[in-house]
Amino acid sequence: MLTVQEIMETIKMVQEEHLDIRTITMGISLRDCADADPRAACDKIYEKITRLAGNLVPVGESIAREYGLPIVNKRISVTPISIVAECSRADHYMLFAETMDRAAAEVGVNFIGGFSALVHKGTTGGDSKLLATIPAALAGTERVCASVNVATTKAGINMDAVALMGRVIKDTAGRTADRDGLGCAKLVVFANVPEDNPFMAGAFHGVGEPEVVINVGISGPGVVKRAVERLNGADFGALAETIKKTAFKITRMGELVGRAAAERLGMPFGIVDISLAPTPAVGDSVAEILEAMGLERCGTHGTTAALALLNDAVKKGGAMASSYVGGLSGAFIPVSEDAGMIRAVEENALHLDKLEAMTCVCSVGLDMIAVPGDTSAETISAIIADEMAIGVINQKTTAVRIIPAPGKKVGDYVEFGGLLGRAPVMRVHPFSSNVFIARGGRIPAPIHSLSN
Amino acid sequence: MKYLNLDQNPGNRVIVSVIGPDRVGIIAGVTSIMAENNVNILDISQTIMQEFLVMVLIGDMGKSTIDLLELKDRLNAKGTELGIRIDAQHEDAFKFMHRL
Numbered sequence: 001m002l003t004v005q006e007i008m009e010t011i012k013m014v015q016e017e018h019l020d021i022r023t024i025t026m027g028i029s030l031r032d033c034a035d036a037d038p039r040a041a042c043d044k045i046y047e048k049i050t051r052l053a054g055n056l057v058p059v060g061e062s063i064a065r066e067y068g069l070p071i072v073n074k075r076i077s078v079t080p081i082s083i084v085a086e087c088s089r090a091d092h093y094m095l096f097a098e099t100m101d102r103a104a105a106e107v108g109v110n111f112i113g114g115f116s117a118l119v120h121k122g123t124t125g126g127d128s129k130l131l132a133t134i135p136a137a138l139a140g141t142e143r144v145c146a147s148v149n150v151a152t153t154k155a156g157i158n159m160d161a162v163a164l165m166g167r168v169i170k171d172t173a174g175r176t177a178d179r180d181g182l183g184c185a186k187l188v189v190f191a192n193v194p195e196d197n198p199f200m201a202g203a204f205h206g207v208g209e210p211e212v213v214i215n216v217g218i219s220g221p222g223v224v225k226r227a228v229e230r231l232n233g234a235d236f237g238a239l240a241e242t243i244k245k246t247a248f249k250i251t252r253m254g255e256l257v258g259r260a261a262a263e264r265l266g267m268p269f270g271i272v273d274i275s276l277a278p279t280p281a282v283g284d285s286v287a288e289i290l291e292a293m294g295l296e297r298c299g300t301h302g303t304t305a306a307l308a309l310l311n312d313a314v315k316k317g318g319a320m321a322s323s324y325v326g327g328l329s330g331a332f333i334p335v336s337e338d339a340g341m342i343r344a345v346e347e348n349a350l351h352l353d354k355l356e357a358m359t360c361v362c363s364v365g366l367d368m369i370a371v372p373g374d375t376s377a378e379t380i381s382a383i384i385a386d387e388m389a390i391g392v393i394n395q396k397t398t399a400v401r402i403i404p405a406p407g408k409k410v411g412d413y414v415e416f417g418g419l420l421g422r423a424p425v426m427r428v429h430p431f432s433s434n435v436f437i438a439r440g441g442r443i444p445a446p447i448h449s450l451s452n
Numbered sequence: 453m454k455y456l457n458l459d460q461n462p463g464n465r466v467i468v469s470v471i472g473p474d475r476v477g478i479i480a481g482v483t484s485i486m487a488e489n490n491v492n493i494l495d496i497s498q499t500i501m502q503e504f505l506v507m508v509l510i511g512d513m514g515k516s517t518i519d520l521l522e523l524k525d526r527l528n529a530k531g532t533e534l535g536i537r538i539d540a541q542h543e544d545a546f547k548f549m550h551r552l
Contacts, residue, residue: 001455002467004497004508006550011469011539066520068541249549256548 011068018222018284019250020070021257022277024060025198026053027205027213027270030079030114038090042099045084049076049103049112052212052267057108059264067260069253072219072279072419076104077203078114086126093130097137097144104143111186113203115146118193121155121442131161134168138183139175145201151191151388153395157443162388165189166381166437170404173373177406180414184403185336185368189384191391191398196271197327202399213270215327216258218318219277220250222284224310228292239293240313247274247317255322273327274318275363276310278338280421286310286331287340298340299350307331308361328397330363336416336423337368345424352383352426360390365398370414370423373406380404382433393446464514465494465543468527470507472536474500481530482509482538489523491516505536510543 013019033048035041057074064071078084078100085093097115104112115137117127134146148165151157169189173181188202195206198215205213227246231239254272262269278286287298290306311331319325333355335341344350352369359365365387371380384400391398405414408425415422470482479496486493491511498507513520524540531538 002546002550003455004499004506007467007469007508007546008501008506010546010549011471062521065524066542067545068539069545252548253545256544260544 013220013223014069017220017226018279018281019220019253020072021216021254022219023073023075023198023200023217024056024071024257024261025075025077025203025215025217026056026265026267027077027196027209027215028052028079029205029209029211030084034084034087036087036089038085038088038095041085041088042095045096045099046103049078049100050106053107053109055265059261063257063260063264067256069257071257073110075109075198075200075203076107076112077198077205078112079205079207080114080116080118082117082124082126082130083207085130086124091129092136093133094136094140097133097141100144101141109143111143111145111200113145113147113200114205115144116148116204118149119161120149120152120158122158123161131164131168134187135171135175135183138172138186145186145203147188147190147193147202147204149190149193150384151392153192153392154445154449156445157191157385157388157392159385159437159443160440162385163378163381163437163440165384166377166379169380169402170377173404173406180408180416181403181405182416185401185416185420187401189400191388192396194327194397198273199275199277199328201401209270210268212267214258214262214265214267215270215273216254216261217273217275217277217327218250218254219279221276221278221286221289223250224276224314225283225285225289225292228289236309240309243310243313244317247314248321251318251321269324271324271326272318272322274314274322274325274329275327276314276331278332278334279419280337280339282339285338285340286333287338287344291340297347297349298344299354303354304357304361307333307358311362328363332364332367333358333362334367334401335369335426336414336421337419342422342424345426352428356386356390359387359398360394363397365391366400366402368401368403368420368423370403370405370408370425371428372410372425373404373408375404375428376434378432378434378437379428381437383428385437389443395448464512466491466511466513466520466523466540467543467546468509468511468538468540470531470536470538471504472531472534473503474505475534478505478507478534478536481534482507482527485523485526485530486511489516489518489526491523511540
């Protein structure tokens with residue numbers, strides 16, 4: 001039994017409030033593709049991806065039409081290539097990146113994640129080759145996304161890797177200078193990375209995952225914003241309750257789509273990632289939810305508290321709606337992909353330091369931040385180190401996706417277009433962190449890692 | 453509040469929604485497409501929301517001669533012709549969100 005009002009509510013969420021499924025991501029294990037001959041390994045990788053994911057896009061499209069619910073992206077994540085390529089005799093892994101790119105193009109997905117390495121405690125030979133290949137791989141391919149986990153609560157922070165990633169990011173920006181440093185938008189540095197995240201650019205298929213799996217990422221900041229707007233003057237209890245109920249409804253759609261996709265593709269259903277993922281479209285913004293709660297601009301005093309309430313209520317509602325919640329699961333606060341965030345930066349309401357504070361209470365981290373092109377590798381490493389420390393100490397995922405935009409200064413813009421959006425270049429602190437970053441080594445795991 | 457009847461043939465039903473300014477021939481247009489393709493109408497409800505006609509039909513696809521996507525295309529086309537929005541969606545899109 002349903003009422004017309006309930007049916008209209010669902011239709012309105014899609015039509016007016018940008019409710020959509022952000023991504024169906026197929027995770028594929030490539031562990032059986034390893035081969036001493038890199039070309040043989042890449043042939044196996046191409047064959048496996050195109051065989052398993054051949055129907056992903058058409059199945060996603062038919063589900064979207066049957067349920068009347070847009071599915072924005074169909075994507076693929078694979079086993080970290082540092083593991084798959086490690087036993088091959090290759091000196092660098094460019095061939096692997098090109099193979100991923102070709103396979104993604106063949107099956108029609110816009111991004112493929114997993115050009116990745118897990119180096120939180122140290123690097124192996126394969127990890128080092130992968131890290132060295134990242135700039136060329138991101139400059140030379142269109143669809144490949146890279147991620148590197150440099151810290152965990154259990155292992156601490158690999159500061160050698162943090163220092164290296166500062167240089168990798170600078171190199172990547174330089175090689176894609178003609179596109180405002182676009183390569184860096186496809187590269188995420190993580191602490192406590194989840195192994196089942198369906199969202200790009202940080203998605204990869206973890207080593208504890210099955211042969212193949214379907215994960216779903218939901219969206220829906222616009223729906224939450226409208227629900228909050230209708231609660232003018234209500235107290236925080238009522239606010240949290242409404243966000244919870246709204247998150248529940250949004251997540252149910254993710255659960256429905258995930259189960260349907262898994263069944264039709266004949267694969268197990270993994271998780272729903274209950275993140276609120278904004279898009280550059282007006283009205284589809286996490287910043288605008290915070291402003292609807294009563295903040296004049298996102299970034300002003302009170303923003304961290306508002307985000308904490310939002311993030312927690314989304315998790316509580318989402319957790320009840322899905323049998324398996326996973327991935328990042330929280331609110332995303334990317335700057336370039338969120339119209340409200342962009343405005344807050346433009347109006348000088350939101351700075352890097354406040355964004356860092358916000359990452360203590362939300363799901364990811366400093367995401368899609370453009371900084372001046374002359375920002376040093378050491379400063380970028382120091383920004384990463386701060387963010388990793390927040391993740392490690394708070395036992396949560398944090399990440400950095402930062403673009404030192406070549407030739408750009410504070411107040412300029414980088415333009416990526418599409419879902420990646422545009423970002424105003426933000427100010428970084430002018431004082432040096434060079435001596436700190438040059439120390440090298442590993443910051444030990446915190447005392448609360450000793451939980452056994 | 454009126455509840456739409458969803459007791460018969462669960463799992464194989466389509467929710468057809470019609471939204472737009474009221475005019476002659478809307479119900480005839482929608483129901484004729486459903487009848488032509490042997491989609492049995494289990495329930496109809498209509499109301500006026502913010503000056504717009506809102507009509508919801510529950511169709512049983514059990515003996516339908518076309519699949520949901522084909523029905524959707526034909527209804528979409530009829531909607532364009534009548535200057536209103538007509539859509540068909542699988543019932544689960546609504547049941548999953550509003551019912552446990």
